Amino acid sequence: MKTLTGWASAVLLGSTALASAEGVVNLYNWGNYTHPEILERFTAETGIQVTLTDFDSNDTALARIRQGGHGFDIVVPSDTYIQTWITEGLFQPLDRDIVTNMDNIAPQWVDVPFDPGREYTVPWAWGTTGVIVDTSVYSGDPNNIELIIDPPAELQGRINVIPEMSDVMAMTIYYHGGERCTTDRDILRAVRDSLISAKPHWLALDYGAVDSYAAGDFAAGIYWNGASMRVRLLNDNFAYGYPETGYPIWMDNAAVLADAPNRDNAMKFINFVLQPEIAALISNFARYSNGITGSEEFLDAEMRDAPEINVPAEFVEAGRWGQACPQDINDIHTQIWTELMQ
Amino acid sequence: MRGHGWKWLLCTPALIVLLLAASGPLLIVAVYSFLSPGNMGGVVWEFSTEGWFRVFFRRDIFEPDLVEWNAAHLQVFWRSIWLSLQTTFICAVLGFPTAWFIATRPPHTRTIWLFLITIPFWTNLLIRTFAIQEMIRNNGTINTVLMQLGLIDSPIQMMFTEFAVLLGMAYVFLPLMVLPLYAAMEKMDFRLVEAGYDLYASRLNVLWHVILPQVKPGFIAGSILVFIPAIGAYVTPRLLGGGRTMMLGNLIALQFGQGRNWPLGAALAMLMLVVVVGALILYLRVVGGNDEARRG
Numbered sequence: 001m002k003t004l005t006g007w008a009s010a011v012l013l014g015s016t017a018l019a020s021a022e023g024v025v026n027l028y029n030w031g032n033y034t035h036p037e038i039l040e041r042f043t044a045e046t047g048i049q050v051t052l053t054d055f056d057s058n059d060t061a062l063a064r065i066r067q068g069g070h071g072f073d074i075v076v077p078s079d080t081y082i083q084t085w086i087t088e089g090l091f092q093p094l095d096r097d098i099v100t101n102m103d104n105i106a107p108q109w110v111d112v113p114f115d116p117g118r119e120y121t122v123p124w125a126w127g128t129t130g131v132i133v134d135t136s137v138y139s140g141d142p143n144n145i146e147l148i149i150d151p152p153a154e155l156q157g158r159i160n161v162i163p164e165m166s167d168v169m170a171m172t173i174y175y176h177g178g179e180r181c182t183t184d185r186d187i188l189r190a191v192r193d194s195l196i197s198a199k200p201h202w203l204a205l206d207y208g209a210v211d212s213y214a215a216g217d218f219a220a221g222i223y224w225n226g227a228s229m230r231v232r233l234l235n236d237n238f239a240y241g242y243p244e245t246g247y248p249i250w251m252d253n254a255a256v257l258a259d260a261p262n263r264d265n266a267m268k269f270i271n272f273v274l275q276p277e278i279a280a281l282i283s284n285f286a287r288y289s290n291g292i293t294g295s296e297e298f299l300d301a302e303m304r305d306a307p308e309i310n311v312p313a314e315f316v317e318a319g320r321w322g323q324a325c326p327q328d329i330n331d332i333h334t335q336i337w338t339e340l341m342q
Numbered sequence: 343m344r345g346h347g348w349k350w351l352l353c354t355p356a357l358i359v360l361l362l363a364a365s366g367p368l369l370i371v372a373v374y375s376f377l378s379p380g381n382m383g384g385v386v387w388e389f390s391t392e393g394w395f396r397v398f399f400r401r402d403i404f405e406p407d408l409v410e411w412n413a414a415h416l417q418v419f420w421r422s423i424w425l426s427l428q429t430t431f432i433c434a435v436l437g438f439p440t441a442w443f444i445a446t447r448p449p450h451t452r453t454i455w456l457f458l459i460t461i462p463f464w465t466n467l468l469i470r471t472f473a474i475q476e477m478i479r480n481n482g483t484i485n486t487v488l489m490q491l492g493l494i495d496s497p498i499q500m501m502f503t504e505f506a507v508l509l510g511m512a513y514v515f516l517p518l519m520v521l522p523l524y525a526a527m528e529k530m531d532f533r534l535v536e537a538g539y540d541l542y543a544s545r546l547n548v549l550w551h552v553i554l555p556q557v558k559p560g561f562i563a564g565s566i567l568v569f570i571p572a573i574g575a576y577v578t579p580r581l582l583g584g585g586r587t588m589m590l591g592n593l594i595a596l597q598f599g600q601g602r603n604w605p606l607g608a609a610l611a612m613l614m615l616v617v618v619v620g621a622l623i624l625y626l627r628v629v630g631g632n633d634e635a636r637r638g
Contacts, residue, residue: 059383059599066384084382163585165600185404192403204502204584215481217501327379327602332403334601335414341588342414 023048025265028065028072030252031056033125035285042272048265065090065257072257073266076124079251080166080322082114091120091255098267101274109291113321115253122270123291125282126251128311128319129167131241132228137219142241143315145175147220149198156201158219160212163205165337166322167248168195168222174246174320181325192336199340213238226287229308240308242315249319251291368615375608383602393605397613415593415610422590423617425579426572429511430519433568434561436512437519441560444520445527456524459517467514471581474510475501478582502584510578515571519564526560565625570618590614 023046027034031054039050053072055061058081064070066088077085085091096102105123115121133142138154140147148159149172161168170180172195178187203218210227212218214234223231228240254273256266272278279290280298289309296304303309311319325333375393377385397415402408444455462470477483478500485497500506530553538548554561576591588596594614597607 057599059602063383081382160584165596189404199586202586205586206581206584212479215479217480324382327381330602334596334603335400335403337596337601338414338418338588338593341586341592342417 023265024051025049025074025262025269026051026053026072027074027076027269028053028055028061028070029074029076029124030054033076033252033286035281038273038278038281041278042269045272046265046268048268050269068259070257071261073260073262074254074256074269076252076254078322079112079114079253080324082121082253082255084324085255086115086120090258092258092260092263093119094122094256094270095264095267098264099271099274101271104274104276104279104292104294106291106293109251112251121253121255122274124252124254124273125286125288125290126249127288128225128242129162129164129171129222129248129250130225130228131243132213132221132223132231133239133241134213134216134219134237135239136237142239143244144241145171145222145243145245145247147241148202148222149175149194151198151201151220155220157203159202160204160206160209160218160221160223161202162207162209162222162224165333169333169337170248170320170322171222171243171246175243177245180320180323181329183329188332188336192339195336195340205341210234225308229303229306230287232306232308233302242311242318244315244318246318246320247315248322250322371608371611375605375612377605379603379605383598383604385604390605393603393609396603396606397609418588418590418593419613419617421587422573422575423621425507425511425575425589426569428508429515429572430565430568432508432512433516433519434565437516437523437564440516441520441523441527441557444524445530452528456521459520462513462517468577468581470514471510471578474506474513475581478506478509501582502586504583506582507579510582511572511575514575514578515568518567518571522563522567523557523560526557526563530556562625566622569621569625573614573618 025048027039027050029052034052039052043049055064058077061075061077062081062084065072065075065085075085094102099122102118102122105118109123109126110118112118131142131145131147133147133155135142137158138147138152140152147155148161151159169191172191173180173182173187176187176190176194178184178191182188206212209218209221209223210230211234213221213223213231216235223240225240228238232238232240254270256263256270260266273282274292276292276294277298279292279295283290283295283303284298284300287303324330374385376389376391378388378390378392380386396412398412399409400412400414402410440459444452444459447455475482479485480497480499480501482501484500485494488494489497534552534556535548538552543551574591575589576595579585579589580592585592590610594607594610597603597610601607
């Protein structure tokens with residue numbers, strides 16, 4: 001099955017590659033993440049046609065590009081994976097003669113640890129993982145991960161946690177005072193013990209839960225900022241909290257592939273999305289921030305002032321970049337996670 | 343003899359497709375299970391039995407010299423097998439009377455009933471699962487109706503329970519049990535039932551000694567069709583069970599995703615294959631074997 005699909009898509013891609021002699025760019029992005037208007041406007045402005053292909057996880061995208069023969073020009077992976085893409089030579093440096101809008105990138109997103117100085121990538125969208133609480137059930141401070149890993153009585157049995165190993169492990173490790181990939185066995189032991197004792201209080205570990213929160217199935221959880229905003233717009237009892245002990249920041253970044261068949265068009269597209277008005281379209285569609293200065297005024301009104309989207313000044317410091325841990329540490333995380341979910 | 347050879351040639355295209363599309367990927371999985379994990383997914387071409395070792399054993403996180411059974415993996419395996427067995431049983435119990443009802447209708451109306459059985463297949467599984475969610479959630483259809491009738495005061499927690507998972511699984515797989523059962527019953531000789539009654543057999547005796555032996559092939563086919571996909575079920579337990587516990591499918595997906603340990607994932611997938619084939623052989627031996635013996 002897999003082999004056949006591989007062949008079929010190879011044939012399809014081959015045909016798009018043929019058509020690319022004149023004005024095409026092939027974008028490989030997360031599903032349901034690209035505002036159709038961006039592609040229409042780009043084509044209207046430059047005459048270059050855009051084809052869009054979806055992926056559903058960083059692992060899928062990386063595995064597919066590694067195999068070669070993909071025909072894509074641009075890919076949009078997450079921060080934790082960028083170093084791997086760069087060191088394996090899968091990206092090419094941005095051509096500053098074409099990508100002239102680099103100055104539009106907000107200063108705090110230029111010297112990022114995964115691509116210092118933005119040699120290869122530009123921001124597409126970014127967000128945070130935090131805590132969501134129904135304030136009609138629990139009226140205390142929401143900026144606290146203890147609500148999930150040592151929940152008060154009124155939240156017990158009404159908690160939903162996103163089944164993302166990396167986010168849950170990160171927040172629990174930060175809570176116990178560790179670094180993301182700590183090798184400190186005492187901290188890891190404490191992480192395991194607190195997760196195992198918290199689990200009986202969790203009702204579910206579910207992704208697509210916006211309507212479940214709004215409908216009152218859950219009263220608290222670990223959740224993404226953009227999704228939390230959608231919950232609040234449906235039910236304004238909900239508040240989003242930034243755990244003071246540390247919470248994950250993530251960012252998806254666009255880059256041009258080393259073997260891009262339409263290199264110049266790809267650079268033009270990258271430059272195009274760095275405009276504030278276009279970046280705002282990304283945000284209005286995906287419901288996450290974009291990292292481009294001046295895009296605020298083009299945002300939908302409900303996003304512009306949303307506390308989920310604009311990190312309050314006092315919590316900015318607690319945000320931490322994700323990191324892909326070495327295999328032996330990651331194996332320990334997987335083992336703890338498996339034990340938790342057994 | 344020559345004609346026979348030609349017939350074989352006719353099915354070679356199908357055989358080639360099967361060989362390439364089924365055995366090829368399977369072979370890759372088998373090979374991967376003996377390699378080392380690569381950086382950020384993938385594999386490195388270094389022979390290693392670590393993947394298989396980790397399927398069954400784990401090193402204690404805090405004292406690496408301490409090796410113990412990997413109870414977590416065994417627990418997940420057992421949960422998937424147990425859930426599939428329960429699903430198969432429920433489908434058999436619910437499917438038998440349904441198939442019997444259809445098989446005993448006049449021939450021209452049977453088509454309509456069979457047609458009704460296939461209706462669920464018209465809609466995507468994911469959408470049907472969401473629809474079930476809508477029915478059983480705390481403020482869903484069932485709870486709302488019960489509360490408005492005054493039968494209950496507060497919603498019954500049905501979502502995210504084992505009940506929800508079994509309900510969803512039985513619903514999804516029921517047609518796969520009904521159809522083969524119906525096929526077996528349709529071929530059944532109803533004169534034997536009459537003969538049984540003529541010889542003063544009780545209703546239960548007729549069911550046990552006359553009907554069941556005749557529809558046994560239907561039961562076998564139905565059970566296989568239900569049990570095997572149920573072992574790998576992923577969507578239904580995840581959405582209705584709330585994902586609090588892992589199924590085999592989730593465990594394997596974890597290794598290829600965030601776990602970034604493809605050899606372990608490949609080894610788990612191979613083991614799942616062994617379990618399924620083993621169950622199949624056992625089942626055919628126990629149930630099918632009796633049949634052969636009686637005939638002989």
